[in-house]
Amino acid sequence: MRTLGDLKATVGDVQGLGDTLVELQTLQDLAKGEPEFADEVETEARAASERLGRLELSLALNGPHDRSDAILVIHSGEGGIDAQDFAAMLSRMYLRWADRRHLKAELLDETGGEEAGIKNATIELKGPNAYGLVRGEAGSHRLVRQSPFDSAHRRHTAFALVEVLPELDTQSEITINPDDVKMDVFRASGAGGQHVNKTSSAVRLTHIPTGIVVTCQNERSQIQNRETAHKILGARLLERQMRAEAEERTRLKGDIQAAGFGNRIRSYVLHPYTQVTDHRTETSVGDANAVLDGALDPFIDAYLERQMGLEQDPATAGPTA
Secondary structure: OOOHHHHHHHHHHHHHHHHHHHHHHHHHHHHHHOHHHHHHHHHHHHHHHHHHHHHHHHHHOOOOOOOOOEEEEEEEOOOHHHHHHHHHHHHHHHHHHHHHOOOEEEEEEEEEOOOOOEEEEEEEEEOOOHHHHHHHHOEEEEEEEEOOOOOOOOEEEEEEEEEEEEOOOOHHHOOOOHHHEEEEEEOOEOHHHOEOOOOOOEEEEEEOOOOEEEEEOOOOOHHHHHHHHHHHHHHHHHHHHHHHHHHHHHHHHOOOOOOOOOOEEEEEEOOOOOEEEEOOOOOEEOOHHHHHOOOOHHHHHHHHHHHHHHHHOHHHOOOOO
């Protein structure tokens, strides 16, 4: 949620941009008579454009938890080994993107696939506006390619599901009754089910009222796994509360469109051509390999711009992801 300090900073940014535009106009007037000012005008114009982009992004990130840290949970879906490989590709993509955006990313938990890839992964993202930037990534992702696991090299389709959870700023946002949580401990397992240590360090938490189950086995210490599992459980409960509130707002508005948390949002086509397409914004990028290497900004920016447009036109707005 925006604080008074955030609003003051935004006002300062707007005023600063206004001052820059006045200076730019003065330079343009000078450049008409003295061409040597042309390069300076171009440099200042680029700087003003970048400042405007940052301001628009700041205005778009106005949700109650947009400034929070985020937890990404990636699950392999339909598609067998290809789906598990795709889940690993998405995990790497988000880690590379976070590095590009100077966000701190930590792999909290990961379960290896039977033969390749992963069954699921949990990534924590820390930094300015982390949740606001990635909240639009929630949903089903589809991969189309020639499978490297098919000896006939036939084209296969695989799916992975991405969940995006806001990390609790304070524990007071969600109160978890300890009596409502059942904890089980077991030996952590690696790919193929083999045990990776001889102690019961893995932790499974079950929130009895909601049935939410969180498992964490990435750390060697049971205490660390328990702390991480509690963090993820709190984020899941907060996301559940946010979803219920969004569905209630939709019901009160009389909008028949359901909340699209599980909708297919993006396709990654690697054969017979390469292209990544977002089905909500119709944004497409031909260099699929660059996207899978972390070049996600065109899709994130387009989603935020779309959300700004929906907020400005409430008659067309459906629930947000």
